Amino acid sequence: xxxxxxxxxxxxxxxxxxxxxxxxxxxxxxxxxxxxxxxxxxxxxxxxxxxxxxxxxxxxxxxxxxxxxxxxxxxxxxxxxxxxxxxxxxxxxxxxxxxxxxxxxxxxxxxxxxxxxxxxxxxxxxxxxxxxxxxxxxxxxxxxxxxxxxxxxxxxxxxxxxxxxxxxxxxxxxxxxxxxxxxxxxxxxxxxxxxxxxxxxxxxxxxxxxxxxxxxxxxxxxxxxxxxxxxxxxxxxxxxxxxxxxxxxxxxxxxxxxxxxxxxxxxxxxxxxxxxxxxxxxxxxxxxxxxxxxxxxxxxxxxxxxxxxxxxxxxxxxxxxxxxxxxxxxxxxxxxxxxxxxxxxxxxxxxxxxxxxxxxxxxxxxxxxxxxxxxxxxxxxxxx
Numbered sequence: 197x198x199x200x201x202x203x204x205x206x207x208x209x210x211x212x213x214x215x216x217x218x219x220x221x222x223x224x225x226x227x228x229x230x231x232x233x234x235x236x237x238x239x240x241x242x243x244x245x246x247x248x249x250x251x252x253x254x255x256x257x258x259x260x261x262x263x264x265x266x267x268x269x270x271x272x273x274x275x276x277x278x279x280x281x282x283x284x285x286x287x288x289x290x291x292x293x294x295x296x297x298x299x300x301x302x303x304x305x306x307x308x309x310x311x312x313x314x315x316x317x318x319x320x321x322x323x324x325x326x327x328x329x330x331x332x333x334x335x336x337x338x339x340x341x342x343x344x345x346x347x348x349x350x351x352x353x354x355x356x357x358x359x360x361x362x363x364x365x366x367x368x369x370x371x372x373x374x375x376x377x378x379x380x381x382x383x384x385x386x387x388x389x390x391x392x393x394x395x396x397x398x399x400x401x402x403x404x405x406x407x408x409x410x411x412x413x414x415x416x417x418x419x420x421x422x423x424x425x426x427x428x429x430x431x432x433x434x435x436x437x438x439x440x441x442x443x444x445x446x447x448x449x450x451x452x453x454x455x456x457x458x459x460x461x462x463x464x465x466x467x468x469x470x471x472x473x474x475x476x477x478x479x480x481x482x483x484x485x486x487x488x489x490x491x492x493x494x495x496x497x498x499x500x501x502x503x504x505x506x507x508x509x510x511x512x513x514x515x516x517x518x519x520x521x522x523x524x525x526x527x528x529x530x531x532x533x534x535x536x537x538x539x540x541x542x543x544x545x546x547x548x549x550x551x552x553x554x555x556x557x558x559x560x561x562x563x564x565x566x567x568x569x570x571x572x573x574x575x576x577x578x579x580x
Contacts, residue, residue, distance in 0.1 A: 198272040199224040199231035199240065200573075202518065202557055205566055206482040207270055210492035212236025221266075228572075230558065233565040246279045248356040254283045257290075266291055268499050270492070272477050274304065274350050275357050282352070293499045294475070295453040302450055303473045307347040307387050313470045316449045318442050320470050321389040321461075329381040338388070341366045344374060347385040358384075364391060394463040396471070399439045400484060401458065402491055404498050406451040408444050410491065410506050411435050412484045417515070418545075420525040422532065427480050428521035432487040432514045439468055446470070455491060482557050483516035515554040520574050522546065 198204050199222040208231040212220055222229065222237040225245040232240030243260075244252035257280065268291050271277040280290060281297035294300060302308050313320050321343070326332060346360035358380050365371045365388075375381060402410040413436065418429040443458045457474040477491070484491055488510035497504045526546050530539055559567035 197223050197243075197270065197276050199229035199237075200226060201272045201479075202230065203477040203479055203481045204229075204231040204270075204272045205234060205558065206485060207231070207272065207477065207492040208234050208236050209482075209563060210485055210490055211496055214490070214493040214496070218267075221264075228569050230566045230569055233569040235563050235565065246275050246357075250275075250279050250352065250356065253279055254286055257283075258286050261287070261290065268293065268496055270477075270495075274474075274476060277476055278304070278350070278352070291499070293454050293495050295451070299450055299452065300475050303452070303456070304349070304475050305347050306345050306349075306472055307385060309470070309473060310387065310389075312450060313446055316446045318446055318470050319467050321392055323387045323389045325385070325387045327385050328383055329375055329386075332375075335368050335371050338365075338368075338371070340368075340370075341391040343389045343391050344371070345387050345389060346378075346380070347387065351380060351384055360384075392461045392463050392469050394461055397436065397439060397460045397462050397468070399435065399443050399458045399460075400455075400478060400491070401443060401447070402455050402494055402498075403447055403452045404504070405453050406448050408447070409498070409504055410489060410494055411440055411443075412487070412489045412491070412510065413439075414480060414483055418522060418525055420521050420528065422525055422529045426521060428518045428525050430480050430483050430516050432483060432510060432512050434512060436468075442468060442470065455495060480516055480557075482555075483514065484510075486516060486555050487511045487514040511553065513553040515550065516557050517554060518557045519559060520570060 199208070204222065208220060208222055211218070212234070213236070219238045220236055221239045221241060222231040222234070223241045223243055224232065225242060227242065229240065231237055243256045246253035270293060271280060277294060278297070278300065280287060280292060281294060281300055284297065302312055307325050310320050310323050342365050344363045344365055346362070349360055351358040351360060360380060361378065363374050365374060398413065400412040401408065413433045414430045415433045416427045416430050419425045420428050439458070439460055447456065454475070455477050457478045459471045459473070460468045461471050462468055481491060489507045494504050526542060529542050558570050
């Protein structure tokens with residue numbers, strides 16, 4: 197599912213190679229999608245948009261699965277996976293490779309996650325929890341900067357899903373403006389956290405009913421936007437044993453099952469504070485596969501009852517480049533307030549080829565049609 201996601205393309209390519217005799221169906225809401233264009237996709241189908249018509253989407257899945265049998269169904273976005281997990285009465289015995297809905301939401305809900313992490317003994321930023329903005333005390337009481345985090349990244353409603361935003365609040369005026377613009381705070385829960393100076397770090401993992409199976413880490417080399425965002429050039433990295441120990445402690449405590457991306461903030465004194473957990477496959481999944489850690493194949497093997505051997509060593513020099521995302525990042529950089537020297541160096545870095553240990557995420561000669569689909573969508577977005 198979610199076949200226009202780059203992570204879905206990585207899953208399709210992985211399982212197409214691993215299970216060559218299987219029939220792989222890809223699906224999304226638009227007429228054409230990245231994974232649907234892959235040579236490993238035997239058929240592409242469309243479904244109602246779960247972000248705007250969640251009930252229609254669930255009904256479609258229920259009707260579709262009456263006539264079709266699947267060994268495994270893999271959603272790759274938060275909305276799609278949570279829609280399906282929340283509809284267990286309408287969709288009994290759906291073969292999803294996840295923990296149950298309650299466990300998933302314990303991690304996906306940032307407020308519940310902080311409480312679970314504290315109970316497991318993990319460092320977390322000092323946090324104050326609010327059911328809605330009417331519970332806020334006078335804003336003069338806060339010491340700035342602070343971080344305002346809605347409990348949910350995506351809030352389900354009867355008419356669709358609301359996308360929320362995490363904001364760094366620098367002063368009283370920032371907080372007033374956020375309360376005016378982010379109207380969902382009037383009805384939905386959020387927390388205020390202390391701001392932790394430092395840098396981000398993440399760990400990617402796979403668990404089987406509370407037992408750790410696989411870990412992987414990477415470093416972001418270029419992002420979109422350049423100041424911090426989606427990775428457009430990344431490289432595999434060694435696993436931080438401290439982060440691994442903290443991750444295992446928490447995910448064992450909740451009996452986690454499936455894939456997860458665990459994000460930390462490393463403070464200036466070296467303390468690793470838990471920030472959030474994504475309970476699905478991540479955008480740069482293809483880097484792990486290229487490095488020798490095939491998470492989709494491992495996940496499928498676990499679900500199908502096959503033996504899974506962890507990959508203890510992988511290629512730390514492997515890089516992954518999302519070409520069109522990197523082009524966007526370059527464009528944003530050129531418009532930014534940087535010196536001419538910095539811009540020339542950025543152009544040179546973009547144009548300098550790397551012939552060893554680097555692959556493109558979407559455009560691959562042995563499966564090139566997804567890139568043509570992406571390029572067509574990219575050009576259409578520029579015209580629009």
